[in-house]
Amino acid sequence: MTADHPADTIADVVRRLEVQLVRIPEVFADRSDEELSHHAAPDEWCAKQIIGHLIEAEGEVFTMLIPGMVGRDAPEGWQTVPSMVREECGADAEALLTQWRALRERGIALARSLNDEDLLRTSEHNWHGGATETVGDLFRHWPFHTEAHESQALEVLRAAPPPAAAR
Numbered sequence: 001m002t003a004d005h006p007a008d009t010i011a012d013v014v015r016r017l018e019v020q021l022v023r024i025p026e027v028f029a030d031r032s033d034e035e036l037s038h039h040a041a042p043d044e045w046c047a048k049q050i051i052g053h054l055i056e057a058e059g060e061v062f063t064m065l066i067p068g069m070v071g072r073d074a075p076e077g078w079q080t081v082p083s084m085v086r087e088e089c090g091a092d093a094e095a096l097l098t099q100w101r102a103l104r105e106r107g108i109a110l111a112r113s114l115n116d117e118d119l120l121r122t123s124e125h126n127w128h129g130g131a132t133e134t135v136g137d138l139f140r141h142w143p144f145h146t147e148a149h150e151s152q153a154l155e156v157l158r159a160a161p162p163p164a165a166a167r
């Protein structure tokens with residue numbers, strides 16, 4: 001993954017992460033469990049699986065790898081490899097969002113603690129396996145990754161059957 005917006009400053013990224021902390025839960029608000037469990041196709045994620053993926057990205061990728069890459073945390077690298085097989089279809093969406101929010105709050109604190117030197121660090125065990133990738137590349141990708149899945153969620157919810165009460 002290359003940098004989406006190489007000029008984004010730490011403050012820019014922090015702001016986007018903060019806006020998403022409010023906006024992402026709104027995508028899933030006031031939706032029935034039926035809508036949140038709707039699959040547009042058998043092999044496509046329902047909205048709850050998308051939240052599950054965002055939880056994993058937040059907790060196992062961005063907030064897990066960056067501290068290791070900047071030398072603040074010993075074990076650098078994956079704890080668990082992100083999985084395309086998601087098991088959130090039967091989960092409670094509100095509980096998933098609570099989990100995501102807590103991870104994003106931790107992520108914002110991490111983002112605020114970074115400095116420009118940190119963003120220049122590279123890693124041989126980084127998330128993508130490339131030797132030249134920097135912390136800045138991963139850091140700046142963070143809000144874009146969230147946004148990509150926000151769009152995906154909006155699309156699957158648009159295609160979902162309306163709640164029974166509205167029929």
Ligand code: NI
Binds near residue numbers: 053057145149
């Ligand atoms: Ni993703």
